[in-house]
Amino acid sequence: MSCRRLLFIALFCAHFSAWAHKASDSYLVIDARGSEVIAQWDIALRDIDFAIGLDGDGNGEITWGELRTRQANVAAWALSRLEVQRGGPCPLKLTALQVDTHTDGGYAVLHLAGACPASAGDLQLGYRLLFDLDGLHRGLLRLTVDGTTHSAVLSPTSGTLRFGPDAVSRLTQFRQYLVEGIWHIWIGFDHILFLLALLLPAVLVHTKEGWRGVARFGAAWREVLWVVTSFTAAHSITLSLAALGVLALPSRLVESAIALSVVLAAANNLYPVVAHRRWVVAFGFGLIHGFGFASVLSELGLPADSLVLSLVGFNLGVEVGQLAIVAGFLPLAFVLRHSAFYRRGVFVWGSLFTVLVAALWLIERAFDLKLLSR
CATH class of the missing domain: 1.20.1250 (Growth Hormone; Chain: A;)
Structure with missing residues (x-):
């Protein structure tokens, strides 16, 4: 095998590996009790950098200082792509920003809180993070409504989902995990x-x-x-x-x-x-x-x-x-x-x-x- 072919394969593999290392996911945990809503949203730093830019010095590494400097921009970008409603819109605000590590790298951890107009009834969720840039992106959701836990994979075709306080049937849970x-x-x-x-x-x-x-x-x-x-x-x-x-x-x-x-x-x-x-x-x-x-x-x-x-x-x-x-x-x-x-x-x-x-x-x-x- 010629050196030229080996070099071509190595460069192609590097390009492939750069995006195939792991599909883009975010992890969203929401707890709605009455009119109060608290949430934690883990978003990959590489995804935020891809969407709005974080790496200020262009060295390929995102530091805590770079993330903290863009905190307002990160919050505005993320919250513009998440809608929670219960009797009307439940405006969420960033209460804290942290950094955590998952198996595929660093994540920004957004702690959110807000209040809804109603304290009972179904909760509606609209999610569209990164869908305009990456059709393969998915949101992994765990949502609790008045003690009842739901889970879902959020995709570009999910639209607005409705979750109730009633217990989810075993068949529905089985289908979700399937x-x-x-x-x-x-x-x-x-x-x-x-x-x-x-x-x-x-x-x-x-x-x-x-x-x-x-x-x-x-x-x-x-x-x-x-x-x-x-x-x-x-x-x-x-x-x-x-x-x-x-x-x-x-x-x-x-x-x-x-x-x-x-x-x-x-x-x-x-x-x-x-x-x-x-x-x-x-x-x-x-x-x-x-x-x-x-x-x-x-x-x-x-x-x-x-x-x-x-x-x-x-x-x-x-x-x-x-x-x-x-x-x-x-x-x-x-x-x-x-x-x-x-x-x-x-x-x-x-x-x-x-x-x-x-x-x-x-x-x-x-x-x-x-x-x-x-």
């Missing part, structure tokens, strides 16, 4: 790359002469079924244990291990160490990926009255999201399995691309570095 599970596998680029790295060789067979296409679709499907089932079973175990507070691991260790799993899975395609029974690899690393999914649930919060049902819904949502990826990938890969385009372009170059991207993630996460900007 949708959230689907969404979070689709925006979990590291989880997707790990899964694809295991799926790439599913339509191939490794022989002494190298990789060749499988003879029948059934053989590829059985391989994929074992891989996906093993991955699902493994991450369901650790996701449940972590979400219930039975086990806990440092987030940097988990995120680094997830990146390492992607590196190893893709590298195994280039230099096969485990050419068969890849389901064992999927199960082993799936245990680590489960802790990554658990971080999402920790932000959303699990309803105390239906812990098991919500966990089942989220896990099932992840499984549905995975099967959708498989359904789109496997038939096309099977058709192209004998072609040089697939065996060299997709399989070899795709695996190399995945190794390089995941290696950048691993370095960033393990050493807490900011190699790439958005």
Whole structure:
């Protein structure tokens, strides 16, 4: 492989990694009791910088001083994209500004408070943060109305949502967490790359002469079924244990291990160490990926009255999201399995691309570095 090609791949991976490291999320927690409303809104510093600019000296790092200097602008920008109503508009004001760290970097923590015209009835919420700049942005909402907790993923199609003080049905809670599970596998680029790295060789067979296409679709499907089932079973175990507070691991260790799993899975395609029974690899690393999914649930919060049902819904949502990826990938890969385009372009170059991207993630996460900007 020429140095020019390697340089091109490295630059492309750096560009890809800059935006694919993690999808844009904000975390909004609202507690409405009677006419009083208090809220905490965690917004990524990189998102605020992208929208209104924070990095005054242009050095690629956002300091507390730079954030504090723009405090009024940040509050005005954020609050112009959030509407809360109960009997009429509930104007919110910034009461405090802090900084916190999530697994993907620094976040501005906006503490908000306000009062509504009415002290009873449904609460309406309109959310449109960053939707004009990033259609993939989502808001993770946990909202309590007079003691009743709701959760939702806010998207550009959400519109104005209505939440009541009455208890949410178990079916509704199950559906909410099902949708959230689907969404979070689709925006979990590291989880997707790990899964694809295991799926790439599913339509191939490794022989002494190298990789060749499988003879029948059934053989590829059985391989994929074992891989996906093993991955699902493994991450369901650790996701449940972590979400219930039975086990806990440092987030940097988990995120680094997830990146390492992607590196190893893709590298195994280039230099096969485990050419068969890849389901064992999927199960082993799936245990680590489960802790990554658990971080999402920790932000959303699990309803105390239906812990098991919500966990089942989220896990099932992840499984549905995975099967959708498989359904789109496997038939096309099977058709192209004998072609040089697939065996060299997709399989070899795709695996190399995945190794390089995941290696950048691993370095960033393990050493807490900011190699790439958005």
